[in-house]
Amino acid sequence: MFLIWAIAQERLSVPFQRIDGTGSDKFKSPIVLSTCQSILSSISALSYLYIRRKPGQTFRQIVGLEPKPDNQLISVSNGDAKEKNGHANGHAHHKPNTRFSTKALLLKYFQCSCLITSATPFGFAALSYITYPAMVLGKSCKLIPVMIMNVLLYRRRFAPHKYLVVGMVTLGITLFFGFGKEKPSSAGSKNSDLPLYTQLIGIAFLLINLAIDGATNSTQDEIFARFRVTGQQMMFWISVFNTLITTTIAILPLPYIPVLHPTTNGTEFQVAKAFITSHHAVVKPMMQFAFTGSLGQLFIFETLQHFGSLTLVTITLTRKLFTMLLSVIIYKHKLTLGQWVGAAVVFAGISVEAWIKRKDVHAKRVIQEKEKAKLKAL
Secondary structure (H helix, E strand, C coil): CHHHHHHHHHHHCCCEECCCCCCEECCCCHHHHHHHHHHHHHHHHHHHHHHCCCCCCCHHHHCCCCCCHHHCEECCCCCCCCCCCCCCCCCCEECCCCCCCHHHHHHHHHHHHHHHHHHHHHHHHHCCCCCHHHHHHHHHHHHHHHHHHHHHHHCCCCCHHHHHHHHHHHHHHHHHHHCCCCCCCCCCCCCCCCCHHHHHHHHHHHHHHHHHHHHHHHHHHHHHHHHCCCHHHHHHHHHHHHHHHHHHHHHCCCCCECCCECCCCCCHHHHHHHHHHHCHHHHHHHHHHHHHHHHHHHHHHHHHHHHCHHHHHHHHHHHHHHHHHHHHHHHCCCCCHHHHHHHHHHHHHHHHHHHHHHHHHHHHHHHHHHHHHHHHHC
16 A cells, blocks of 8 residues: 555655646645545544444444453452453453543544644655655664654663664665765756755755654554554544644645745645646545555554554565665666665665564564463463
8 A cells, every 4th residue: 555655645746737738836735635644544444443343332442532341350369260351250350440541542642643744744845855765765764763752752772783773774874865866856957966955955854754753653652552542543533633633724824834834825725726626637646645545554553553663664664665666667766876785775774673573573482382381281
């Protein structure tokens, strides 16, 4: 889903021909794009939750506004069996979950939505100053802000090999940008190199986007650890809040704000509607962007719930390798030898992370099998 989503995103960053053939213009309404995707995301998440619901669950339980039954059951003796989803042979004793607070949970969801809403325009704006392959590889640095924000906000620590991975990713990104010569599609003549200040603007936007993404992922980890919600419950509420925030921004006559609100005439919704009316070619990539993004998020939040943000980022970066290659093939980007070396270093670092993670998982399984064998012997 996200391979197609990435191709649609790159297409939306370049000019579209007017239907009267008098010229071309860029689509400058990222908030409207976010609204379309968040609406479909909330619908797909709610549909998933209803399909997977258990008999007798209320709406509040389905969408995660009440603690899970297994949060309320405790084992009191060897004779009282503890059951995750119901009562067993013994007696299940109810204990109120003092950590669960609906208000606190909704505030955390709202915090994530505000971060996501503010991050999207910076990522979209960066494409006006750097090429899409450069942005894809730059987004591979997401490991760094995720780690930093986890340490700063929630005092978490990481294994030594993760710092090696971050170092390799940073080196690869530096090589990729240092040897890059191609211009973004929205810049002027393709025969001249990008001015240094132009690249710096694009990199600055990208760094802001990455920092906000890091804060978002670390906050999502905190929600899972504290409230024990499912990935799709989080997806539903974040998408709902995203829709409310972006819709409000799109219909309000806000003044011109660089990056965050680039519209100068009318509301962003009016500008987007006028653009679609005069540039019919934008409709298809918009639909692809919203549809594939909403379905892809179902799998993102499932992974986030069970394996955490660092594992999710590692998997996502592997996808981005294929996104970069696909972008080079479809849109005929030209990469220098130094850029290919930089990309290889980045994905070598990702491979180290994946290899060590696989070893850890295997070791844990061996320990679990030994413990099971001991329990059977007892």
